[in-house]
Amino acid sequence: MTVLVQETAFDPWEALASYERSAPERFAGKTGGAAVFVGSMRDFNQGQTVRAMTLEHYPGMTVKYLEKVEAEARARWPLLDCLVIHRYGPLQPGDPIVLVAAWAAHRDAAFSACRYIIDELKTRAPFWKQEQTAAGRRWVTPEGSGK
Numbered sequence: 001m002t003v004l005v006q007e008t009a010f011d012p013w014e015a016l017a018s019y020e021r022s023a024p025e026r027f028a029g030k031t032g033g034a035a036v037f038v039g040s041m042r043d044f045n046q047g048q049t050v051r052a053m054t055l056e057h058y059p060g061m062t063v064k065y066l067e068k069v070e071a072e073a074r075a076r077w078p079l080l081d082c083l084v085i086h087r088y089g090p091l092q093p094g095d096p097i098v099l100v101a102a103w104a105a106h107r108d109a110a111f112s113a114c115r116y117i118i119d120e121l122k123t124r125a126p127f128w129k130q131e132q133t134a135a136g137r138r139w140v141t142p143e144g145s146g147k
Helices: 012-022 059-076 107-124
Strands: 002-006 033-040 048-057 079-087 089-091 096-104 127-133 136-140
Touching (some): 012 079, 012 096, 048 059, 059 079, 079 107, 096 107
Antiparallel strands (some): 033 096, 048 089, 079 096
């Protein structure tokens, strides 16, 4: 179970393959299903073109929160493993921002856990987004926050 919050760009598919290669004993013959979500930066939001974005976070709080969410998913579903990678810093449209992967003996657990982790991350994780639009910079309200 791994949670990484990093400024460095990453290729989500290479990260996923590398993670699986790093410990084949965790996956070989045990995994019946893997669910993967990759989120990338869009070039639009709230009816405007977005030229760039900066993601900020509070390091100690962000990693602890994501580890808590991942632990909650493991408590709810019989997972074999989980991987969460999230970017911060300057981003351009098309850049991968987040990878969530969940492995389980059965697909239902993998799908449910992956969805739970990304939904919690998108609505409650301590990240702050500032978008650059033609009208200038603006802070973005988190999804599902009701603000």
